[in-house]
Amino acid sequence: MRPRHTVLPMTQSDGDLDSLVRKRIRALRLARGWSLEELAGRAGLSQSTLSRIENGQRRLALDSLVTLARALDTTLDQLVETAADDVVSSPVIDSARGQMRWPVKADPGMTVIRQRLTEPPPASPSRMRAHPGREWLVVLSGTALLLLGNRRFRIETHQAAEFPTMLPHAIGAEGGPCEVLGIFDRDARRSHQRPDGGGDKGRA
Known part of the structure; x- marks a missing residue:
């Protein structure tokens, strides 16, 4: 049979x-x-x-x-799974913070932010932040400087970084303005939206 x-x-x-x-x-x-x-x-x-x-x-x-x-x-x-109709999406403009944000459809809790950094990261350890969550960073142009605990990382154009946000960290530009694309999970984004987050300037 x-x-x-x-x-x-x-x-x-x-x-x-x-x-x-x-x-x-x-x-x-x-x-x-x-x-x-x-x-x-x-x-x-x-x-x-x-x-x-x-x-x-x-x-x-x-x-x-x-x-x-x-x-x-x-x-x-x-x-x-069926094919998605909304393949192309437009960013959300945040004029107050000077940012463009892209929602990541694979996970509603994740946010993508494109930002132009003009200042170096804060020199004072007290201005570095630590918080739950995960962050990824891609440098679109220029050079970014990532402070992570006691270490310093230069991130060149087209290089990426993924780092544990529970370590004190801050990021800024080195040698002139740079553009970065940051990806934040829900916890990391919530931390950056708090009033003490400094509007993501000298982003941490």
Whole structure:
């Protein structure tokens, strides 16, 4: 008796989602440099079955998609998620702080800020800050100077930094203005919005 397969339920037009999932499977396979035979072996499927799945000659079954997602090191939700319509977004302008902010859709708690720094970081350790959260920094132009505890780091154009914000830290420009793109999680952003945060100037 042949096993029964649960067919993937479609939430938008069958053709659109069906085609998207098949293209995603093939693209993930090719990105890893795997042949049909290699992915089929990893997923416990026959090569002909996988070929028919990719080519649209076999209906998408939930059990097959679960094993394929696992073999491709992704999740079923990511494999079958619908395409986003809002690919392009505009920044939110904060005139008071002289900033542009981009919400990160992958995590509503994260914020992206582009900022032009003109002053060096504060020399006084008392003006360095420590707080919960995570921060990432990319220098778009110029050179930034990051003070982290007792250490100093020069971050050149196109270089990035990720640092533990529980260490006292501050950042500013070195040798002239610089532009930075900062990414803050919810806790870090909340800390920078407090009244004692200095409006993110001489950003810490």
